[in-house]
Amino acid sequence: xxxxxxxxxxxxxxxxxxxxxxxxxxxxxxxxxxxxxxxxxxxxxxxxxxxxxxxxxxxxxxxxxxxxxxxxxxxxxxxxxxxxxxxxxxxxxxxxxxxxxxxxxxxxxxxxxxxxxxxxxxxxxxxxxxxxxxxxxxxxxxxxxxxxxxxxxxxxxxx
Numbered sequence: 714x715x716x717x718x719x720x721x722x723x724x725x726x727x728x729x730x731x732x733x734x735x736x737x738x739x740x741x742x743x744x745x746x747x748x749x750x751x752x753x754x755x756x757x758x759x760x761x762x763x764x765x766x767x768x769x770x771x772x773x774x775x776x777x778x779x780x781x782x783x784x785x786x787x788x789x790x791x792x793x794x795x796x797x798x799x800x801x802x803x804x805x806x807x808x809x810x811x812x813x814x815x816x817x818x819x820x821x822x823x824x825x826x827x828x829x830x831x832x833x834x835x836x837x838x839x840x841x842x843x844x845x846x847x848x849x850x851x852x853x854x855x856x857x858x859x860x861x862x863x864x865x866x867x868x869x870x871x872x
Contacts, residue, residue: 714785716857720745720821723770726755728842728872733758739856740783743841743868745821746771746793764866768793768821775862783809785859787816794820794838803836810834817865826853828867837867 716737722729726748738761746768748755756763767776780791790810797806798824810818811834819837825847826840840846840853847853851871858866 714741714859715739715741716741716784716859718743718745718819718839718855719838719842720839721747721768721824721843722749722751722755723747723841724749724751725843725844726751726758729755730758731872732854743791745791745819747821750774750777755773759867764789764791766791766793769795772793781813781815784809784817784857784864787859787865788814790815790818792818792820794822798822799838807831807834807836810836826869828855828869835865835867840869842872 738759742759742761742763744765746766747770752765759813764780765776766780767778769775782789790813795836799806799820817835822842824844827838829836839855842852842854845852853871856868856870
């Protein structure tokens with residue numbers, strides 16, 4: 714299963730559409746929020762299962778702020794992260810994810826990509842395709858592959 718994880722496109726979906734043209738539709742698209750009004754357009758462009766949450770800049774949307782769902786054998790907690798103070802640290806988000814008993818927490822907001830193992834929990838942040846903030850400031854996303862043995866593999870990718 715191929716999963717594309719993105720965040721913080723902030724109304725500029727050209728990089729996301731470039732990924733669709735170059736790589737084709739994934740099996741699952743996950744957007745960690747701050748799409749700023751482009752959720753419907755993104756859903757229409759991608760012919761796959763989509764999971765989206767609203768970010769702190771997604772005013773007026775009916776999307777949930779948090780979701781829990783299953784990918785293969787993994788329970789996933791999806792949130793933008795702003796409500797957990799991820800800009801100053803991941804501790805509150807880690808505590809919340811552990812209390813929910815999930816194996817993966819996906820979040821955005823910081824515009825910095827991260828794949829971090831914390832015990833039995835994997836913390837995943839794809840960074841931003843529009844306004845990256847990490848050293849080098851390259852637009853980023855994450856490709857997640859769940860193999861035939863049900864093992865999840867993550868790769869931070871850059872445009």
